[in-house]
Amino acid sequence: MDQRRAPYFEGLLKYINQGRTAFHMPGHNRGKGVHPLLKDFLGENVFLLDLTEVEGVDYLHKATGILKEAQDLLSDLYGSTESFFLINGSTGGNHAMIFSTVGDGEKIILGRNSHRSALGGLIVSGAVPVYVPVEVNSRIGVTTNLDPGKLEETIKNNTDAKAVFITTPNYYGMTGNVKLYADIAHKYNMPLLVDEAHGAHYGMHPELPETAVRQGADLVVQSAHKTLASMTQTSWIHYNDNGFIDLARLKMALQVLQSTSPNYVLLSSLDVARMQLATEGKIIYDRVLDVARYLRKTLNEIPGIFVIGKEVEETDPFVSVYDETKIVISFEGKWEYNKGRMYGYIAEKILNHEYNIEVELSDPHNVLAFITVGHYMDDAKVLVDAIKDMSKKYYKGEETRGVDYHILPHIPEVVLTPREAFFAKSEMVAFDENVIGRVCAEVVSLYPPGIPIVAPGERIDREIYEFIKERITQGAEVQGPIDPELNYIKVIK
Numbered sequence: 001m002d003q004r005r006a007p008y009f010e011g012l013l014k015y016i017n018q019g020r021t022a023f024h025m026p027g028h029n030r031g032k033g034v035h036p037l038l039k040d041f042l043g044e045n046v047f048l049l050d051l052t053e054v055e056g057v058d059y060l061h062k063a064t065g066i067l068k069e070a071q072d073l074l075s076d077l078y079g080s081t082e083s084f085f086l087i088n089g090s091t092g093g094n095h096a097m098i099f100s101t102v103g104d105g106e107k108i109i110l111g112r113n114s115h116r117s118a119l120g121g122l123i124v125s126g127a128v129p130v131y132v133p134v135e136v137n138s139r140i141g142v143t144t145n146l147d148p149g150k151l152e153e154t155i156k157n158n159t160d161a162k163a164v165f166i167t168t169p170n171y172y173g174m175t176g177n178v179k180l181y182a183d184i185a186h187k188y189n190m191p192l193l194v195d196e197a198h199g200a201h202y203g204m205h206p207e208l209p210e211t212a213v214r215q216g217a218d219l220v221v222q223s224a225h226k227t228l229a230s231m232t233q234t235s236w237i238h239y240n241d242n243g244f245i246d247l248a249r250l251k252m253a254l255q256v257l258q259s260t261s262p263n264y265v266l267l268s269s270l271d272v273a274r275m276q277l278a279t280e281g282k283i284i285y286d287r288v289l290d291v292a293r294y295l296r297k298t299l300n301e302i303p304g305i306f307v308i309g310k311e312v313e314e315t316d317p318f319v320s321v322y323d324e325t326k327i328v329i330s331f332e333g334k335w336e337y338n339k340g341r342m343y344g345y346i347a348e349k350i351l352n353h354e355y356n357i358e359v360e361l362s363d364p365h366n367v368l369a370f371i372t373v374g375h376y377m378d379d380a381k382v383l384v385d386a387i388k389d390m391s392k393k394y395y396k397g398e399e400t401r402g403v404d405y406h407i408l409p410h411i412p413e414v415v416l417t418p419r420e421a422f423f424a425k426s427e428m429v430a431f432d433e434n435v436i437g438r439v440c441a442e443v444v445s446l447y448p449p450g451i452p453i454v455a456p457g458e459r460i461d462r463e464i465y466e467f468i469k470e471r472i473t474q475g476a477e478v479q480g481p482i483d484p485e486l487n488y489i490k491v492i493k
């Protein structure tokens with residue numbers, strides 16, 4: 001197939017050049033109705049491209065023309081049986097993977113490191129979760145991947161489950177052995193669904209990890225927007241015909257869950273991002289890996305800083321491949337800020353406020369910088385200078401203390417399925433000691449990495465309560481609750 005082409009984008013340009021007089025959606029009518037406040041900044045072209053399903057430009061939910069060609073090229077590049085563009089991120093993709101494979105009251109086996117969008121999938125489908133605990137890397141204090149032994153044990157005890165859902169890589173580039181997970185799931189006749197949101201670039205350079213698509217997974221979701229040059233909200237889903245997935249149901253799920261008015265600017269950005277990867281992937285990732293390797297090496301020379309690298313493939317049994325484009329800056333030893341301990345969360349704020357640098361995320365121990373198709377050596381130098389300066393100001397010398405905080409609490413007791421809890425009668429109560437013992441009616445996840453600490457239908461016990469309180473005090477961001485500050489929490493009546 002001719003990967004140099006971007007058939008969808010090219011087709012839209014052809015249509016635009018016809019200059020038709022329009023009497024249809026969107027209301028801005030090819031930009032003519034847009035206020036100058038926005039148009040002066042964005043320019044005209046973005047509105048010309050913001051079309052609807054007019055003649056010849058194809059339709060996301062019934063792709064037969066230029067959009068089908070674009071999706072076929074995507075499938076060809078990643079080696080799937082079929083691939084589909086998504087306009088509601090990997091959130092929508094995760095919903096579709098679960099909704100199309102596991103029905104109401106049926107079991108799904110999933111890693112506890114699943115992003116909260118997987119919980120959304122459970123609510124939509126009514127599936128009953130059976131969780132596998134996630135392993136941790138205690139050197140840098142983050143959750144990693146599933147222990148294949150524990151996964152198999154859980155499957156053996158639940159052979160009636162309809163699918164296995166795993167998340168790998170984690171945010172930090174630590175990638176599990178997908179081939180092994182797929183073999184285990186298939187041995188028990190279950191499809192393997194992979195949330196590869198952070199691995200859209202996988203397989204696009206010989207020194208990057210291989211994608212789950214080529215390792216036996218049945219469905220794989222990737223957030224193109226996270227690491228590639230497509231626009232926010234864009235993702236794609238890959239389907240492999242290993243005899244486990246009902247493709248018609250997957251297509252129906254995508255129709256149910258996604259807008260009937262997909263944004264053509266977003267879809268075009270996916271088409272062009274695929275073409276860019278296919279034609280320039282090797283050159284781009286030569287540069288990206290150079291930048292990442294320079295950063296890792298230089299940051300590792302700064303007192304008090306450790307940046308994990310490829311060696312983790314040897315030291316951590318649950319990291320089979322490491323993605324070098326993730327720069328996890330660990331603050332080791334004694335770091336002090338305002339006479340208190342400088343958590344990763346505080347380091348992120350310092351980078352923001354003192355150095356004008358915005359990173360992807362922070363946790364108690366680390367700050368994470370993404371190096372993507374859009375990064376160059378001068379970006380790296382800005383970060384190195386800032387961390388050098390921070391080390392001079394805030395690093396107070398070695399200390400034997402390793403990672404001494406709680407990385408993740410245990411999995412709480414599941415009392416109701418997420419869907420049952422979603423529809424149950426509930427009330428808002430103060431988030432204090434009195435919630436201990438109550439069944440939660442909403443998801444509470446702490447960002448990063450967005451893994452649910454307690455999900456709808458799970459009992460809030462003391463450890464869970466104290467963990468959430470402790471993280472909030474350290475500076476973690478809570479996501480999910482109706483009350484964004486979590487002064488109140490929604491519990492079952």
Ligand SMILES: Cc1ncc(COP(=O)(O)O)c(C=O)c1O
Nearest residue numbers: 088089090091115117195197223
């Ligand atoms: C592992 C994982 N899965 C899914 C998602 C949701 O992806 P999106 O933002 O593309 O909807 C995220 C978002 O951060 C994520 O980290």
